[in-house]
Amino acid sequence: xxxxxxxxxxxxxxxxxxxxxxxxxxxxxxxxxxxxxxxxxxxxxxxxxxxxxxxxxxxxxxxxxxxxxxxxxxxxxxxxxxxxxxxxxxxxxxxxxxxxxxxxxxxxxxxxx
Amino acid sequence: xxxxxxxxxxxxxxxxxxxxxxxxxxxxxxxxxxxxxxxxxxxxxxxxxxxxxxxxxxxxxxxxxxxxxxxxxxxxxxxxxxxxxxxxxxxxxxxxxxxxxxxxxxxxxxxxxxxxx
Numbered sequence: 606x607x608x609x610x611x612x613x614x615x616x617x618x619x620x621x622x623x624x625x626x627x628x629x630x631x632x633x634x635x636x637x638x639x640x641x642x643x644x645x646x647x648x649x650x651x652x653x654x655x656x657x658x659x660x661x662x663x664x665x666x667x668x669x670x671x672x673x674x675x676x677x678x679x680x681x682x683x684x685x686x687x688x689x690x691x692x693x694x695x696x697x698x699x700x701x702x703x704x705x706x707x708x709x710x711x712x713x714x715x716x717x718x
Numbered sequence: 719x720x721x722x723x724x725x726x727x728x729x730x731x732x733x734x735x736x737x738x739x740x741x742x743x744x745x746x747x748x749x750x751x752x753x754x755x756x757x758x759x760x761x762x763x764x765x766x767x768x769x770x771x772x773x774x775x776x777x778x779x780x781x782x783x784x785x786x787x788x789x790x791x792x793x794x795x796x797x798x799x800x801x802x803x804x805x806x807x808x809x810x811x812x813x814x815x816x817x818x819x820x821x822x823x824x825x826x827x828x829x830x831x832x833x834x835x
Contacts, residue, residue: 636821648809649826656821694761698821704773705751705763706811706824 607699611709619717620687626680626712628695629631639706640669640680641694649694653680654663667688720744722827724810730833736798739830741810742791750793751811751824752778752785761809764794768815800834807831 608631618624628638637656641649651670653662655678661670668681682689696706698709723742731737743750751766765775770787778785782804784796797804811824 637823639823641826644828646831651823651825653759654823656766695727696761698824704749705777706761707763710760713771 607635607707609695609697609707609709611693611695611712613712614710615713615715617715617717618685620685622685623681623683624685624714626682626693626695626714628678628680628709629680629698630676632699632708633676634699635673636698637668638671638678639696639698640667640678641696643694643711645691645693652693662684687716688718690714690716719777722810722812724808724827724830726830728831728833730835731800732835733801734799735834736796737800737804737832738784739795739808739810739832741793741795741812741827743812744792744811744814744825745791747812747814747825749813749815749822750787751813752793752795753809753811753826753828755807755809756805764784764795764808774808797832800832802834805832805834 612627637653638653639654643649655662655671666683672676692711694710694711725740749768752764753761755761764778765785767787789795807829809829810827813822813824
C-alpha cells in the first residue's frame with residue numbers, strides 16, 4: 606500500500622527566503638506526482654504535476670523535482686512571500702489499477718512579513 | 719473558467735439524518751472522485767467513477783455511504799444515517815482519461831464541510 610510522508614509538518618520562515626518542502630513515497634511505481642496548495646477552509650489548488658518520466662517542473666517561483674527511484678520529491682519556493690502561507694500537499698497517482706491519489710499530511714507553511 | 723462545483727458548501731445536521739452532497743465535474747471529464755479530509759487522517763479516497771461506472775468504493779463505509787452518478791454532469795455522495803464521526807470536509811475531483819494514457823491531472827472542487835452533531 607502506497608504511503609506518502611511530508612517533512613517538515615510545519616515551517617515558519619521570514620519573507621524573502623528560499624525554502625524546500627520534502628515528500629517521500631514508499632512505492633516507486635507511480636504515474637505522476639502532484640503538488641497542491643490549500644488555504645484555510647478552502648479547496649485544493651493544483652500547483653505542479655510531474656509525470657513519472659520527468660525529473661522536474663517549474664511554474665513561476667515554484668520548482669518541483671522528482672526522483673522516482675528513491676521515492677522522493679521536493680518543492681522549491683524561491684523568494685518566499687507572505688501570500689505563500691498555506692498548507693502544501695503532495696499526492697501520488699500510483700499504478701496497479703487504483704486511480705485515486707494518495708496524499709501526504711501536508712506541510713503548514715507560514716511566511717513572516 | 720472550467721471548475722468543479724460542489725453543493726452545499728456547508729452542512730450541519732443531527733446524528734441519524736440523511737445527508738446528500740452533490741458535485742458537478744468539469745464538463746467533458748470522464749473520471750470523478752470523492753475524497754474525505756479530516757485532521758486525523760488527512761485526505762482519503764472514498765470512491766471513484768469512470769464514464770459514470772463505479773470503479774472503486776473500497777474506501778467508503780458500505781453500510782451508510784453510497785455514491786452515484788445519475789448523469790455525466792452530476793455525482794452524489796449520500797450518508798444515511800449520519801454519525802458524528804462523519805464530520806469532515808468532502809471533496810469531489812474530476813479528471814480526463816484520454817485513450818490509453820494512464821496519467822492525468824485531477825481538479826478539485828471547494829469541498830462540502832459537514833458537521834454532524
